[in-house]
Amino acid sequence: MEIFWRTIAYYNSATWILQIVIILIGIALTALLISKPRPWVKMAMKFYMIGLYGWISIIYYYIYCEERSYNGVMAMFWGVMAIIWIWDAITGYTTFERTHKYDILSYILLAMPFIYPLVSLARGLSFPEMTSPVMPCSVVVFTIGLLLLFAHKVNMFLVLFLCHWSLIGLSKTYFFQIPEDFLLASATIPGLYLFFREYFLNNLHADTKPKAKYINWLLITVCVGLAILLTTTMFLELVPKN
Amino acid sequence: MKTSESLLSIGKFIAEYSAHLMGAGVHTSRVVRNSKRIGEAFGLDVKLGVFHKNIILTIIDKETNEACNEVIDIPAHPISFEHNSELSALSWEALDNHLSLEELTEKYRKIVSAPMIHPLFVLLLVGFANASFCKLFGGDLISMGIVFSATITGFYLKQQMQKKKMNHYIVFIVSAFVASLCASTALIFDTTSEIAMATSVLYLVPGVPLINGVIDVVEGYVLTGFARLTEASLLIVSIAIGLSFTLLMVKNSLI
Structure with missing residues (x-):
């Protein structure tokens, strides 16, 4: 755990100016995408995502987290997600078209990367040994928020990778005592349910086997199971240890 | 007549x-x-x-x-x-x-023409099945969760590639690589990560062609039996190639 926070401190102190630049570009592009969703803005957002995921893969994991064991695994995992964004930019799969269905949850998720450092500060941590908005879990929660805001056609393969990362986040809270990651896990469970429902169960009255409404219930059960797991983990972490 | x-x-x-x-x-x-x-x-x-x-x-x-x-x-x-x-x-x-x-x-x-089983239903059940395999091979709860998630990611990719009618062997190699890569994230935890990686690709094992191949050979349909067994063997080799990519990248060795 010491290595974990040390590498974060090393990363923050060395890249904080660049992180601010990345955050500002992200805010500007998100605002443009919401207010003036022109084709060049959509493409710029995809390039931003490629850069952001590449940054996490190479700068964060490969360079600054070198001290951690198996940092290469994480670098590769994020590298694959960056490649998925490259594929998306080439094929134009994600259309970034607003649905206005899940606006409230989307805005909460988009704000979440800024809540991360606040939680760290509330826990008594201080810069540079604290979470920042340009770290893996913050990027995941930002991406889920962004995709949910433009959920007309999303790349489900990427969503499944993000889902996997959220599950890891859940495990990380238990193994590494990082309560900040509860934000990710708790915020993404409803998000992921909505993605799956939107993609697979658009028409609950369709003639499928079993009927779509039963599959929807199965999906809800899986999400509730995850939520119970999350609550149990949180409870175990909060209970004072002897 | x-x-x-x-x-x-x-x-x-x-x-x-x-x-x-x-x-x-x-x-x-x-x-x-x-x-x-x-x-x-x-x-x-x-x-x-x-x-x-x-x-x-x-x-x-x-x-x-x-x-x-x-x-x-x-x-x-x-x-x-x-x-x-x-x-x-x-x-x-x-x-x-x-x-x-x-x-x-x-x-x-x-x-x-009866409706096929819904792809999301298959996706979730395959995830649960593979997570159960992980438990059977001695994996713990964290590994099971990671295998569940890795399996649905790999299986979704397989469904999509098969929908685009891509070559079977490429589908198997890529799906095995993605599933095992996702499962390899278990390495960062103090958990049964090797079991997670090994069981994450089991959903790809071509059980039906293998069983049918053996039945065909035993019942005297040697030609179709061997054809099925050959195809199944090539699919198993494809799984091994996909898994090997991950192992070589994350562990620098195959074992």
Whole structure:
């Protein structure tokens, strides 16, 4: 755990100016995408995502987290997600078209990367040994928020990778005592349910086997199971240890 | 012949029926038995030559010795135990109830056009099945969760690539790589990560072709049996290649 926070401190102190630049570009592009969703803005957002995921893969994991064991695994995992964004930019799969269905949850998720450092500060941590908005879990929660805001056609393969990362986040809270990651896990469970429902169960009255409404219930059960797991983990972490 | 139907239309139906069964993953002797049974219902002698990609069929009217030949390609259908059992039952129904060709064809169309199991349902159940495998091999709860998630990611990719009709071997290599890469994230935790990685690709194991291959060889259909076993072996090699990519990248060795 010491290595974990040390590498974060090393990363923050060395890249904080660049992180601010990345955050500002992200805010500007998100605002443009919401207010003036022109084709060049959509493409710029995809390039931003490629850069952001590449940054996490190479700068964060490969360079600054070198001290951690198996940092290469994480670098590769994020590298694959960056490649998925490259594929998306080439094929134009994600259309970034607003649905206005899940606006409230989307805005909460988009704000979440800024809540991360606040939680760290509330826990008594201080810069540079604290979470920042340009770290893996913050990027995941930002991406889920962004995709949910433009959920007309999303790349489900990427969503499944993000889902996997959220599950890891859940495990990380238990193994590494990082309560900040509860934000990710708790915020993404409803998000992921909505993605799956939107993609697979658009028409609950369709003639499928079993009927779509039963599959929807199965999906809800899986999400509730995850939520119970999350609550149990949180409870175990909060209970004072002897 | 016990019916006024033309020999040709019965021949075409039996050819389509047997090709569908082969494509849906039924072992050869059952396909031959069912097809002969339908022929018998119409007073015909059915002789089949079954290959891996085609079926050659000759039907002979027992009364007039009139014969008709058909050759049909075996379509690539998803494995379906439901079609297997319902189409087998249909052959018995044809014999017992003396169904006309029209009735038989109608029932056949109803069975093959019934809605398939929903892809999300399959996705979730395959995830649970693989997570259970992880537990069976000694994995802990964290590994099971990671295997569940890795499996649905890999399986979703497989579904999408198969929808685009990509080459089977490439589909298997890429799916195995993605599933094992996702499972390799277990390495950062103090958990049964090796079991997680090993079991994350088990959803790809071509169990049905392997079993059918063995059954075919044992029952004397050596040609189709070996063809099925060869195809299954190549798929297993593809899984190994995908898993090896991950192992070489994350562990710098295969073991």
